[in-house]
Amino acid sequence: MSTNLRAGVAGAGVFGGYHANKYAEAAGADLAAIYDVDLTRAQEGASKHGAVGTDDFDEFLSLIDVVTIATPASTHGALAEKALMAGKHVLVEKPISLDLDVADRLIALSQEKGCVLQVGHQERYVADAFGLFDRGAPTEIRSRRLNKFSGRAMDVSVVFDLMIHDLDLLALLADTDTAEITHLDVRAEHGDLADYVDVALLTSSGIRAQLTASRLEENPNRDLGLVFGEGEIVLDFLKRETTNTTSTPLPVDFGSDDKPRALADPLAHGTETFLEAVRTGSEPTVGGRAGRRALSLALMIENAAMAALKDQ
Structure with a gap:
């Protein structure tokens, strides 16, 4: 049985596709599922990697251990909160949310659940x-x-x-x-x-x-x-x-x-540092508090x- 982390991407748009590719290439992870409100788009993105495509976020969460949220910015906070509540490690694209109170809840939840919360400030x-x-x-x-x-x-x-x-x-x-x-x-x-x-x-x-x-x-x-x-x-x-x-x-x-990985492919580097933080229990490079300050x-x-x- 594989000991790789089961990875998922919420959002099957262009940038979500980039994230899916990075998980598919990353050592120690298998791309397991893609979520999107558009089921056809989710399934089309998933089919490229032999993953499950779904428009049901609860089903999506049941299939994964770690998730990158690459949906529209206005949905970041709600989806990240639901994922953390389910005990999933979260890499949420910038911004962390559109509300400071929501950002604070995400930070508190990540600590309460023992989950990594990383924000996608690749720059x-x-x-x-x-x-x-x-x-x-x-x-x-x-x-x-x-x-x-x-x-x-x-x-x-x-x-x-x-x-x-x-x-x-x-x-x-x-x-x-x-x-x-x-x-x-x-x-x-x-x-x-x-x-x-x-x-x-x-x-x-x-x-x-x-x-x-x-x-x-x-x-x-x-x-x-x-x-x-x-x-x-x-x-x-x-x-x-x-x-x-x-x-x-x-x-x-x-x-x-x-060139170091961080310059040659910052998106891949961010994915790899996120997975490393999950595996080791270490602090992520760009954690929730950094996302809150921005x-x-x-x-x-x-x-x-x-x-x-x-x-x-």
Whole structure:
């Protein structure tokens, strides 16, 4: 009898398919089931891996030991809570939920049930691979995450869809879950929720952050800049280029032949660290509290963005 963990993916969309592939490739796990409210889609995704496809979440939970929740963001909290109540280990995609009280319940439940709760902030692994957390706090953080409109993730604003990644990095680098908003520009073109947000933040430790997220752009852009006293580091994720004017070299490069797993395939790395935490009982790399801190910053910006849109 196999001793592999039985893995499941909730959500049979594009990103859920990516997660399913990672479980199918991972050592020590077997992809056992895929859940989706669309039964046909669940079964089509499952058939690629010899797994069960179902639209019954209770049946799904009975077939698995660990689950990745890759459903629409507005459903993350409820599905994660139900899975934890059933004693399942949970990797929930970002954001952890859309409500701080729900996030707190998930954290408490994971402790009560002895289950791993990990949040899918994959960008954290990339930043760590570049050694960005080993240099001390920067004085300034700049991020642009500018995408074309795709129609996906329209149940939430661009803050929860895209900016949440950079808010996790800010929370870790500044060791905070709150900040002062010093500038805000917001646009909504495809509904009532913000599709473009440009925000300037000032943390209590004096770190300034300029974050821009958009799903309205003709010309995509994705870069991250950190300013230190001695220079600046810029990672251009689309051009796969780095700029470093500090005196300390970066430990890796986008073009390196021997890139660490965290840089070469951060989604697979996140899956593997989750499974390792389940097997060993260790703390996950990005646990529930980290997800809560990013959510706290996101809600602060979201509330200000919604107020600004009402005034337009």
